[in-house]
Amino acid sequence: MSFGGRLSTFLVLLAVAVGAAVYAVVTFLTPNPQVVDFTGAQAVGAPVDLTVQTVGAIGFGKHPTWVSYLVKDPGGQWIHSTVWKVPAHTRINVTVEQYDSGSPLRNQQWGLVQGTTGGTASLNGTTFSVYNSYDANGVGHTFAIPTIGLNVPLVGVDPNATNTCGAAPCTTNYVHNVMRFSFTSPGPGEYPWQCFVPCGLGFLYGNGGPMSTINYMGGFLDVAA
């Protein structure tokens, strides 16, 4: 092979390697979920309304059987995202439409409502501060931001109901619980939130799969200045 041939062979190989690396980074390493922005939707300092739903099986995407959160963006659309951008030091009014059934908690400690305004949350209009996860249908998920001490158990629906929701986004025609609570957003930063219910069915301790994947049962509260 001539000098030029060898040089171009090397350059081609180099280009292939760089291309493969870039492809890998773009495809596998940066699939960050879409950020749903709530900062511009209302007047400065006014409370932010955050409406989310939890669904037992998302029904689409790469993992259709996985349990997941969805969020209603300021335009009223249900979006499959768990990264929510909210303003700092602002009251956040959270409404959770809970479509998933429940189970006992691994650690009943997470039946305690913590860190919300007033230390309570409401289940279909009834205020409570401790929920017994061995009761009734148990707890489906908890919405918890450990670093600011927020934790709210999301009560599960009756698994034997005839109208359980099978695929997201669910509408209120299906059996569901409405949970409401408020909290004050902390200072700017990215705050991980997660669930403390072993809801990754089919994974050891129930904490694999959706529980261990961003955009299903965990995400960030992206607090903007």
Place this chain on the structure above:
Amino acid sequence: MTDTAPTPSAHQPAGPPSAEPRHFWRMFAIWIVLSAILDPLFYFLVGPHVPPGTMTSSAAENQLDFNILFVIALPVILAVWVYLGYSIIMWRASRKDAPEPVGGEAARTNLRVQTAWITVTSVIVLFLAGFGTYELIQNYGAGGGQGPNPIWKPTASHILPVQVIGQQWKFTYRYPTYGGFETQQLILPADTTIAFHVTSLDVIHSFWAYQLSIKADANPQVDNVAYTTTRQLGRFTVRCSELCGLWHGAMYNFGQVVPKAQFDSWARQTELTTAANTRLLPPFAWTYVPDANGAGGGYYNNTVDPYSPSEVYGARQPAS
């Protein structure tokens, strides 16, 4: 390979033996001066600030241990560095006066040097192992997890047991002597010997109370005990130091050492305010088996005969 290859000229005009510098003594002098300066500098200036500080007995002892090790290690490092530096400067081929190296038996082995080397390293190493063992034992396990059957137990008359429960991805704490309430805050009394009982509800975590110098892995169904005695008031960091999954990096919180009286009132008050939840918690136990459904997460087929964990544990059996 043009300028540095050895010159083939074989007949170096060998100088009189006395002209040869006494390399060993030169190096020794440099080394002893450096060591004599740097060791005290480290011990007295840096030493008191070496992590993990002096907040607890284990922290203070481990700091001392680190400093002793460093004071011994520094001269060892310096010895090698001085030697390397000296050789590189003195015996480089490009030096004009560099004599040809001499081969032969003398350059291959030197029984005295070899024996001295092995003796010195062995003595250092054995001393360090002995010293480490001494520190480990007289310090009741040095704040490390001793497993379920600790053999070096503190002799204090009052030991406060605190249970640390790791789960993905948060530590919670139970205080068995206060009705077994569970909390997310780790508050400790000052001047008290504390026994941390570390366990896990799922995968392996590691409870690392940094300033307390406590590190104990949290294994499911294992009660891993670590001791320390608090000495100073203040905040400390708790981090998970064993990779436990997605939110491992976010698995931290802050604890506080407060005066005894303040601790007591905090504990009694928390016992009252969380009473409703404490009733729902499983009875206090050193390890927990979450109920069958939660334990397997649906991974193991619990319905296949003749296997079901509930046969062994009873349904929703929380304690062992």
Place this chain on the structure above:
Amino acid sequence: MTDTTTTPAYSETPEEREFELRASIGSYWTGGRLFIGMFTFLLASEAFAYFYLRSSNSGQLWRPRNVTAPTGIGWSIYAVVLVSSVLVIYGQWRMRRGSVIDWEVAGWTAVLGGLVALGLQIWQLTQLPFYPGSSGYASCFIGWAVMNIMMLFGATFWIETVLARSLRLRKVAADDGPVQLGGSPQAQIFRANVSACTYFWGFVAVASTLFWVMFYLI
């Protein structure tokens, strides 16, 4: 892009040929024992798992209700493996005394035995009276079964290749006597191979005995 090949510039003096021969025989000797060493550590890991889980007995689930893997099949596997090993060792002993045909018959019987044991082992896995994750014993048993399949496959493959080569060598080295006895380099290397293989079968017998005791007796 054309392949260019040249004749190897290779030649050997008789001394070198002798050297290569000795090195080759030595390699079979060393390699055979090293292979046993590797398998020892593999099986030792399994034994470690067995005794570790047995002594820690997590959740009292080492062996609830003393379930045992199907004993009939288990004892049969052990018996077949043991007989095959003895045959291989006896065959080599006979071969050294000149009875080549004894060795061949014993060897082919061992191949058959190995295949039967393999089949039984796989069949046993479908007949387990317990669920794989039901206890420490159950887990360890499945681990052993897989390793046993690997070990029996290796041993059977090895003895089969040796026998196949012996058949093929029969034509080549006839004037030197049967290859199993001859003095030609091929024959010497061949016998080193047989010897290493026989050692491995002996190892298989020992390992099978140990694990048979562990899983069916205690």
Place this chain on the structure above:
Amino acid sequence: MTISAERESEVAYPDPTPPHAGGIQGWTSRPGWLSQHLGTAIVGAVAGYLIGHWLGNVIASGYNYVANSGVNAIANTGGLLLGALGWLIGIGALNYPLAKMVGMEPAPEQETTSWTRYFRYTADHKVVGLQYVIGVLLFLFTGGLLAMAIRTELLSPTSHVFGPGTYISIVSEHGTMMMMMATSAVVGPLGNWLVPIMIGARRTAFPRIEAFSFWIFSAGYLVILTALPYGGFPTGWTGYAPLQTQASGGMMSYLVGFALIGSGMMAAGFNLAVTIVNYRAPGMTWSRVPIFVWSILATCALLTLATPTLVAAGLFGILDHTAQTAFYVNEHGGSSYLWENLFWFFGHPEVYIMALPGFGIVGEILPVFTRKPLFAYKVAAAGMVGVALLSFFVWQHHLFQSGINPDMRPLFMLTTELISIPTGFIFLVGMGTLYKAKIRFEVPMLFALALFFNFLIGGVTGVFLSDVPVNVTVHGGFFVLSHFHYTIMGGLIFALFGGLYFWLPKMTGKTMNKKLGQIHFWMMFIFFNLTFFPMFIIGLLGQPRRVFEYQQNLQALNDFSSVSAFILGSSFLVFIANFAWSIFIKPTPAPPNPWNSLGLEWQTASPVPYYNFERIPVVLTDPYRYGEEGAPPVADLGEELVGAGAGPRAGTSTGETSATSAE
């Protein structure tokens, strides 16, 4: 060995038939596009993967938990295992085992000079060695890119470039790839290429097992890469169960990948150990064996005996995922400690698998560039054997805080600290060799000296780690991370590059550019230390490993480390440029013995003939007789006394200095 030093008079022996293929119908691989090569291996791998994946789905179709989780570990495992099998079939690794079943023997491989031999399954250990060079470098640079990603994420304590899941996947992938690579980093390329030549052998004992080791090593590379499309795995390279059992997706790539790499390690170690024991040339007594060969022999002992434990542990993990056994699940009669014990029983010898060859390389480089004999050769060899033995008895120091029996801790503290005695021998050897030497600062020598600098820091911090009270603070933090980067990267990788600069002229017949080599060295050395030294402080200040968030006050140190890491990473671009330009694009022919070494590997013809030596050499002395008057040549090569008097003083006795000097 009985060949006397006196040879028969040189007669041409025209019989080209190697000794043990006489007459039987042989199996042989023929070159050509239609035969087996990398392309057919890829086809085989893809076909195997598809079949295995399909089969796994069929088998698992009735499993409840698969339906629940939406993840099928059986299909993943089946795909990966059959993919690897297809890769091996495709390259032709199974041709001979199958031919063997009908009694065939391998026909002598036809010697070829075509470049296509580098893409084939070949019995030539020199080709396998060069295949390994490329394979190991590819492995290293892929892992290095992931390290760059890690440092990018750690630029900021709170805001994130990657998600936490992706970050842990990157960390795990980086650690696993580097560990896999490092186990073969020297044994593969330099061990396979050099050891037979250094001991005067014409071949290795089991050339096809050797080739198998490379191709299964490369299959392991591909398998561990599949972890990324599978979604990564969250356990780090240590793969602690039960997190391992909980994880899905890329976890199977980790387990299968380690099993494959483990098989490759065993195969490579097996072949080289047997070769060293049996194929040493006449006169190559144990006290004349080059120190590099000693280091490889000690390494091979560890490779063959420790790795089966890893394979067993991985097998249990695979069974936990596929057959749903419960080896590592406490609630079902298993134990989370079981993995920790098995893994580290392999894992600690593995650390020395990575350290010993580096010592061996340095032991070869030092005498050449100091023109002095290797000091305390016997101590060095004994130290390597001692390290290999002791390394089986230290593994529980990884478990000091895990809740093992507390009385084990003083014991393992003692054994761990004892191992620093034989490890320290390498410093005795190095410092003794430098004494009153005449040091030439060629590029390989720079790397060798850097090893002493780096490994000293790595070794001394290892003593800190072995001390249980200090271990409480530094275990699981950046301190230990920095420690093992100092030993593995600062030791092994520096030695590897030193070795490549040293031996590539012989291996390829091309000269590497010296200037670029020096630039590479200084960038790598300075920024390696600037990258990893701050991490000791970061670790002492309380940053655990594998976290995506850390304390605000550590940002400055982390950023410093990250920026240094980027420059360290780019230093390898200099190497790639040098390698590609000097070896491949515009090659400069290298003289046969550019460093003027006395080693046997430099005395044979250049390029090295297919059978290494025209005549099997008769070794007359060890290869370190520098600066000695009247020293005999290292070996009688049967042609002429090459290498006589390469030592500068020897010129007076033989009347002539080495003809092979580059001057």
